[in-house]
Amino acid sequence: MIAVIDYNMGNICSLGNALQRLGVEWQLTSDHNEIRKASHVILPGVGNAAEAMENLRRLQLPEVIWRLRRPVLGICVGMQVMCRHSEEGDAECMGIFDAKVRRFKEMPGVKVPHMGWSRIANLDSKLFKDIPRGSYVYFVHSYYAPLCPDTIATARHPEMFSAALKYENFYGCQFHPEKSGDVGEKILSNFINL
Amino acid sequence: MPAKRIIPCLDVKNGRTVKGINFEGLADVGDPVELGARYTAEGADELVYLDISASKEERSTFTDLVRRIAERINIPFTVGGGISSVDDAARLLDAGADKITVNSAAVANPDLITEIASRYGRQFVVVAIDAKKVDGVWRVTTHGGSRLTDRELFSWAKEVEQRGAGEIMFTSMDHDGTRNGYPCNTFARLCSEVSIPVIASGGAGSAEDIANVLTDGCADAALAASIFHYGDTTVNSLKRELSDKGIEVRL
Numbered sequence: 105m106i107a108v109i110d111y112n113m114g115n116i117c118s119l120g121n122a123l124q125r126l127g128v129e130w131q132l133t134s135d136h137n138e139i140r141k142a143s144h145v146i147l148p149g150v151g152n153a154a155e156a157m158e159n160l161r162r163l164q165l166p167e168v169i170w171r172l173r174r175p176v177l178g179i180c181v182g183m184q185v186m187c188r189h190s191e192e193g194d195a196e197c198m199g200i201f202d203a204k205v206r207r208f209k210e211m212p213g214v215k216v217p218h219m220g221w222s223r224i225a226n227l228d229s230k231l232f233k234d235i236p237r238g239s240y241v242y243f244v245h246s247y248y249a250p251l252c253p254d255t256i257a258t259a260r261h262p263e264m265f266s267a268a269l270k271y272e273n274f275y276g277c278q279f280h281p282e283k284s285g286d287v288g289e290k291i292l293s294n295f296i297n298l
Numbered sequence: 299m300p301a302k303r304i305i306p307c308l309d310v311k312n313g314r315t316v317k318g319i320n321f322e323g324l325a326d327v328g329d330p331v332e333l334g335a336r337y338t339a340e341g342a343d344e345l346v347y348l349d350i351s352a353s354k355e356e357r358s359t360f361t362d363l364v365r366r367i368a369e370r371i372n373i374p375f376t377v378g379g380g381i382s383s384v385d386d387a388a389r390l391l392d393a394g395a396d397k398i399t400v401n402s403a404a405v406a407n408p409d410l411i412t413e414i415a416s417r418y419g420r421q422f423v424v425v426a427i428d429a430k431k432v433d434g435v436w437r438v439t440t441h442g443g444s445r446l447t448d449r450e451l452f453s454w455a456k457e458v459e460q461r462g463a464g465e466i467m468f469t470s471m472d473h474d475g476t477r478n479g480y481p482c483n484t485f486a487r488l489c490s491e492v493s494i495p496v497i498a499s500g501g502a503g504s505a506e507d508i509a510n511v512l513t514d515g516c517a518d519a520a521l522a523a524s525i526f527h528y529g530d531t532t533v534n535s536l537k538r539e540l541s542d543k544g545i546e547v548r549l
Contacts (some may be wrong), residue, residue: 117394220300221548240548
């Protein structure tokens with residue numbers, strides 16, 4: 105059973121549908137025991153990082169997440185709150201990944217949010233098994249994790265940033281695998297098979 | 299910059315696709331889910347579904363359809379048509395839509411943009427603007443171009459950006475349906491006035507037209523209906539042509 109953490113941060117409809125298409129059993133939950141028992145845990149998230157951290161703390165979830173030894177995947181803001189800090193609302197985050205999340209700088213020709221399909225490269229994890237270098241995935245974000253020792257995939261906007269992170273059993277992707285076509289479904293399926 | 303996006307648009311009435319014809323190997327072109335899946339397989343970057351139904355009963359059919367689309371389609375999709383309240387938007391979000399598009403209702407009540415964006419995030423709100431040139435001024439129109447308003451295109455575009463629109467979809471009512479191409483200078487100016495993505499809609503007759511609006515017109519994406527529905531080209535061959543012209547697209 106896969107646990108998708110319910111902490112009131114955005115619509116998880118598309119993630120649920122993607123898991124359904126992969127034919128896996130999943131549940132949306134904030135129950136500590138259900139999360140501890142799950143074979144895999146997904147931390148989704150759309151919205152504001154400071155608010156996300158507040159919701160996690162109120163549900164006493166950071167302590168539960170830190171101790172998990174099974175594969176955990178943070179998506180988008182879910183990944184950002186697994187970093188050390190976010191500039192969005194000056195939020196102290198969970199500190200799993202060694203990165204401080206920053207806002208993209210608006211420049212002529214560089215639109216913020218970074219929205220649309222961009223290539224990922226420097227793929228360095230089983231999460232990207234059978235994913236060709238340069239595959240396109242779908243991003244929607246204004247904040248990003250810079251390159252760091254935990255980076256396992258990069259993208260550009262226009263500077264290079266972390267498209268995905270990994271530390272031990274913890275994974276995070278800035279893009280939305282559940283919206284990234286067949287490539288995204290393969291990445292989700294790779295995670296489920298970890 | 300992300301790749302330029304190609305977005306097929308499907309008009310839906312009473313749960314069925316309008317205008318979809320001639321798709322070899324597709325059992326039911328009238329089924330918006332099947333047609334959307336076909337476009338997705340061909341390489342569409344996003345899909346737009348517009349509900350052109352009139353009545354309330356048909357609206358609930360559309361919500362059910364949105365649920366079925368979300369179950370099947372693994373790329374982002376936008377829905378629109380008749381959204382005039384936060385509740386309308388919430389209903390479509392709950393059914394699984396990634397974005398909604400508002401047009402006439404936003405002109406009548408600009409706070410609608412602010413309210414939806416502050417509740418669900420700006421990535422969820424696409425504001426469609428229809429305009430036509432009257433005495434040298436681009437004036438915003440509503441109700442499919444039939445009503446002229448006092449608003450001017452560029453100032454309205456800036457206002458919707460400030461109010462929280464995540465993207466602007468612009469249609470020139472002087473070009474829509476003509477298949478003679480887009481007003482590229484107007485697009486270029488629009489793109490320089492706002493910093494959110496601009497989607498070009500209405501007017502494409504050929505791959506050349508789309509290439510022009512994505513380069514000279516600086517648009518981030520092109521929405522097209524008839525060139526796909528009438529089988530002039532497929533999403534895949536269009537994107538190959540664009541790529542051959544040096545435009546970055548997802549292939």
